[in-house]
Amino acid sequence: MEFDGIRAIVTGGASGIGLATATLLRERGAAVACLDVNDAPEPFFTAKADVTDDASVRSAVAAAVEHLGGLDVLVNNAGIGAQGTVEDNDDDEWRRVLDVNVLGIVRVTRAALPHLRGSAHAAVVNTCSIAATAGLPQRALYSASKGAVLSLTLAMAADHAREGIRVNCVNPGTVHTPWIGRLLDKAPDPDAELAALNARQPIGRLVSAEEVASAIAYLASPASGATTGASLAVDGGMQGLRLRPASGS
Secondary structure (H helix, E strand, O other): OOOOOOEEEEEOOOOHHHHHHHHHHHHOOOEEEEEEOOOOOOOOEEEEOOOOOHHHHHHHHHHHHHHHOOOOEEEEOOOOOOOEOOOOOOHHHHHHHHHHHHHHHHHHHHHHHHHHOOOOOOEEEEEOOHHHOOOOOOEHHHHHHHHHHHHHHHHHHHHHHHHOOEEEEEEEOOEOOHHHHHHHHHOOOHHHHHHHHHHOOOOOOOEOHHHHHHHHHHHHOHHHOOOOOOEEEEOOOOOOOOOOOOOOO
16 A cells, blocks of 8 residues: 555546556555546546646646645546548647647646645656657657657656656557547457557557556656656567567568
8 A cells, every 4th residue: 555645636537547547546545536528437536627728727636636635646647549640630630639648748737736846755657658669650640749748758857856756657558448449440350450459569469558557656656766757668568579470480
């Protein structure tokens, strides 16, 4: 129960990686509030907010902090996906995805910082992606947004280290989330598409939301107090491993 006495906000906490993270932190002793456009399931307190709306974010963070009685951990997990090459999305879609994936982190962190400064164990964990460090086909816009998240994480870690606020990120590979489920539903051959997604990760399967949540919990824990400015890959070896074909040829 390393999170006893720790108070946490998880954005995008109503589903997927966010809900898995909120659940794990609560199981380990944290008091957790979810910030989301949708209601998180019981027993979580939900502060309703759209991360593209600064006034909405500030109001939600204030409500969550009041409910929790303070703030020690912020998990910036809210985000959206995008497909296509650099040609395939118009300017409005570029603005929409960057607004959620990058400026959303800016808005929530900006609202949370005054509260985090009062914590003895302040930590921010951003959900980044393998797309920030590896070139993936048909992910130009998404990759650009997550590359910005990686750089933002490093800059924030430098800015706030002397305030006692650690900032790190997780870089998941392809995670079995509702968004991936929707992509598979749209595919001409969902089984073949799933097999291709499994095969591009050296462990031969998708990453689970719970596995990403465990990495987030590690970075958020007071036990990782010497870790800041780090990116933790949870990608089944996708970034660093180059396996030979199973036949050995």
